[in-house]
Amino acid sequence: MQHQFEILTDSTCDIPLDELDELKVEMVPLHVFVAGGSYHDMVDITSEQFYDKMASTDELPHSSQPSPTAFLDAYNKMADDGAPAVLSIHIATALSGTANSAEIAAKDAKVPVHVWDSRTATVVHGMMVKEACRMRDAGESLEATVTHLDELSVKSTLVFVPDTLENIVKNGRCSRAKGLMSSLLNIKAVLSVQPDGSLEPVGKGRGTERALESLTKVVEGRYGKGAELTATLLTVRNQAGVDEMINILEKHGFVLHVMGTCNAGPVIATHTGAGLIGLGCVPTSALYA
Template sequence: MQIVTDRGCDLSPQQLEGLPPIHYVPMKLTLAGKTYSSGEDLSSEEFYRLLEETGEYPTTSQAGTGDFVELYRRLAQDDPEILSIHISSGLSGTLNSARVAAGMVPESNVTIWDTMTLSAPEGWQVEAAARAIKAGWELKEIIALLEKVRNLTVGFFTLDTMKYLVHGGRISHLKGLLASLLNIRPVISVSKEDGRYVTMAQERTFRRAIQRMAQEVIKAYPQSRKLRLQLIHGHNPAGIELLREAMENLVECEWLPPVTVGAVLGAHTGSSLVGICAGPAELADLLP
């Protein structure tokens, strides 16, 4: 069985060590008049450097049906069993493109999975599936594991500016304008009901938003004394250290290596993003 995912998935190099290959459907990003294939000819680090240097707004295009058809056909030549794990259908049309493409490649047997999230929370599900495949699990067992990881995992993020979210159409321009005028920093998550962004809190300063984010994590796991955590950022190492300190003042922490948000997501959030992926420490016991 082979895994396909998208560039909405963020995994640290350490998480990928020892795993079977993970195949990414190509996603395009245009910045300062040049188009890149995210993760292939543009690294996250290079993207944030260019973002700062150019001062321009990047644009992205989701993976199309043809991109999936090409990838599925190529992979099916080696193994027709494909598990395609993707960014929330509430945030992107990527999953629908995958579903249409699967029907156009009869030589493959594609199972589509909606993570109902993005970034590191999506990455946790991809990692879980890869580890299960390596351990020789059957498909039904892997799907059951993915459902457990999806249900037990939450993600939160905040940003020091909402201009990229507004420009990318990820929130209404009216809300973005009001937040800018009122100097509000939102704490944002993804709803488990519909897979769309939901504002959990609003604070007047970035530092207070980071502190509030830590509190929201604790609220999500009121019975847990120890949490499995991963810090997420665009290009904001100082911000994630503030969040690390805030979490360690509240709960016992089991840290995964921090992860940098990839260019396709970073195009809609900018370099200031600070976030966290969280689950109970027992979640690790579910993984093969």
């Protein structure tokens, strides 16, 4: 069946390259800089390779958005391959200028391009890409898909517990976390992406277990007790922490349909550091049927 549109995203969706290939989704990578080297996120360097380099240097890693030219080349290649239109799904503009580069390129593309700001990042960004793929493959229109994604985005949650706030604060991604880092000892912060795409502290706890209890209260406050959620888990070399989070959520009565556990890609890990524990979720009933 001929699709009414094709899909492009950026590397911060944290979907592995082989899975993107299976989904027939094009990807434009961001750039990461670590230990004196420059790499295309997820292309020139894997998550595990990046974690090793990040651990081997005192230099704070950083990232930068793709150029408009990179997006224009990708859009025009998709047009040459037969795409009648493109849905371009990207990390929140509050966190990165990636969508802005895509918007600039879209004006000169050979086919119509709709740039959609996911207003989130990493695993929830990835969930939105996969939802768009389901709708594309079912023959839905670009307009209907965007409308559904807008509705689903409002119902999504991305919440996580970093082992340290150092990378997030120094990279300027959460200014309010600076006070937490400077005033609290042995306190783990709970951070969440807000509806406008910004990153804010939403809880805290002394030690990992209490921080995860605080994370659970955030999810409970959002969806209510016993909610049925479809989730993707997120980590940077902390599977034990992810397992503990799931145990706590299930003890609180949540019904979780886990799509998988994702290693944060280099760009995301640049800002969160090692030890990350995260949860991306949406109400199962809100997904495209």
